[in-house]
Amino acid sequence: MAAAARVEQFLNRKGLAFELVTVSEDPRGGLEAAVLGDGIDRRQVIRSTALIDVNGVLLVVHPLDSSPDLDAIAERTGRRLQPLTVTQAGRLFSDCAPGFVPPFGSAYNIPVLVEESLYQADRVVMACGSSSRLMIMAGREFRLAMAGSEKGHVTIRHSGQTANSITLEEVAEKLQKLYRLPPMPALALKILNLTSNPEASARELAEVIEYDPSVTAQIIRYARSALFNYPGQIDSVQEAVTRVLGFERVAHIALGIASVRAFDIPRQGPLGMDQFWRHSLYCAFVSQRLAPQCGVDTSLAYLCGLLHNFGLLLVGHLFPTEFEELNRLRAANPEVSMRALEQQVFGDSDEQQMLTVGHGVIGGILHKLWQMPDPVIKAAGVHQQMDYQGDHKTYVTMVQLANALLKEKGVGDEFNPDDVGYLAEQLGLDTGNLDRLREDVEQVADDLDSLAHSLSS
Template identity: 65%
Template sequence: MAVAARLERFLTRKGISYRALPIDQALNVDASVMASGLPPEDFIRGTLLIDINGVVMAVHGFDSSLDLDAVQQLTGRRLQPLTARQSSRLFADCDPGFQPPIGAAYDIPMLVDEDVLQVDRALMTGGNDHTLIELDGRALRLALAGARGGHLVIRGQGNGKRESLTLEEVADKLQKLYRLPPMPALALRILKLTANTEATARELAELIEFDPSLTAQIMRYARSALFNYPGQVTSVQEAVTRVLGFDRVAHIALGIASVRAFDVPRHGMLGMDSFWRHSLYCAFLCQRMASRCDADKGLSYLCGLLHNFGLLLVGHLFPAEFDELNRLREANPEASMHSLEVQVFGAGNDQQILAVGHGAIGGILHRLWQLPDPVVKAAGMHQQSGYHGEHDQYVLMVQLANGLLKERGIGDEFNPDDLPALAAALGLDDAALAAIGADIDGVAGELDALAASLSS
């Protein structure tokens, strides 16, 4: 069948003509759009939202980001995105993720962005992974009859004028347009030392002890109740050999030294205080998961610790815009971080390259700094749900850790995640997920104290 059964019946019943466009089978709608070779600005999508009163579909341009604050103003409802699992139940005759943006075919009330109602033609998924459908403007308006219209997307979005950039182009533009901070000298020396398989605890300790502030932080970490070491720790070398181990000391020292490259305010949901709290919790959880997922514990810790460096780079390069982003984050907890970044940085000037998201920007910086590939990938892809590819185990661990932390109000993103799906992808059952979640409560006080000391 060319399109989903319910969609076909709806279009036939309404006398709405359409054209089916076969394409190569794709993994998701984004891939379908790319595979079609057709202009992305001609596509529309339907975003499913829910509150206590039920589900609605918001229909908007494919290349636009939904503004949930605008949706709330239009409807008077605080709607949240559905999970992939909830969406699949409503569209049982569709391939997962390929629901067509015609909610009426599934008895779902619709909102429609005002720009969509003005188009001469629209392209959309037909409900499966190998077919698109095309409707002319009149046919689209018939299909959307009864939908409530209004401005639904982030301002400046959905006009088809925003060019997409590859990460390679973003990296090239970043280096040409802005003075990116080099890795601090001490961090670089620590990184080189960790690459030497014959490096000793004494060499690491001596390197750290060149810096009194870093020495104090490592000693405070080793003496914390996190490790319950029964004796006294009087030197960095003892911290390495008796309490923390070589990798953990190297990684926390690398993180502390690297942060010195950035000048970012302490306060606010995106400030340095929150950054360190989020990073330490995420690193702790990733290391806990690693032992259950047969992943490298040291790399897992480092992925969690450094995954949000892109946010620091944004704050360092663009302090005024970072302040605006910080205010938007606090005022719009229901909006995705990426949609807010697009709102601040997607204005069509050179800063538009930052609208790819702080995750991608962080991945680019980590690659320039020659950090390990899993760390680069975890930073670059942690905002991309459903990621499958190189080093995806580390990306998924960071995503799951962030999801668990959202439930505790920690982090910069508060949209709900499909935690069972993330856990299943890592081979973690419900018992393991509960145990990992419980681990957070046991160390929260110590991690909060460490975060406060690191940001001061």
């Protein structure tokens, strides 16, 4: 694929010169991955973000290392716009690869708002609709292409240098030295100790959990849910263990509920506690369903899915101001990877630059300090690394595949497309397996949503 057909038609009609350069094709990572992978000067790269309200779509064109300021745009346009969903963008830019939307709104009959600093550029690099090529234009040609567009200061910030190479041990050392990391809550620690004792009984687990009325109520609610269709009445944790859920599943869901109490983050937003629980429960469910097909422990797979995103909670707990900005950036840029947004928010501070390694690594460090099982540590720590090859790879890949499938439902903390087929192949699964997984998720979606709402409130 060269440039998108509409883009080439538009530029040729205008008589504007441009150059196409080949980049390493990685549709999973979008524009960000194309730029990082081929050594292009990020300062010259521009991005297009499509926003929508009841009056239609607006295309915002801005530097790569910035994001639309929805408040500033609302003040300028009088419109309260929100990012398009992946599905909406796919329909509107049907001749473009996902994540490679070009800035030429006129080619699609869409009005454009341009960050005015771009009008000073001598040269710009941009998506042209293809996942294997980028377009280069001289500043003059770009300004002519943007004729008729509005311009203004419409971005949140211009930052985001890539972090220097830093080892996991250095990140862990700096985190513990600079910040006070939350200890594992006492109830969670007791539950974790019980799970490591092969002689522990259902009665002992119930006694530990029932010291906490809130966790008790959540476990009973979980056992009574339509997820399990148990025909009888469940009135105690011990009944939930022995009749419906089993020892390990009760222990793991209680461990998750108790562990979350170590963190204080807002409920709202795509990274807030409401969406955290929704994402975690869905991922745990899918990971658990994948486990028998992949020959690994079902209960451990559930725990990997449930706890894989704890790094976001730690980031929100330690850095509430930055987390608020990250939450806003996530809402405004659904097609951008979390790694890119984390680099943007934390890349300027010398002390915080280690956080540009991603929330996954941070979560893995926390799980290691809390002495979680090794597969849980690894699934959290490297779930953002699609090319991971190492210990407990099967658990990691299951979580990655679960996240990729859940993106199709709008569940998760990012929506840049993943290569579902590649991940499935790594686990020895085919399209039939994936279709059955999707059907399983659809059948329990309402129950998982209800349970997530209950856990976050």
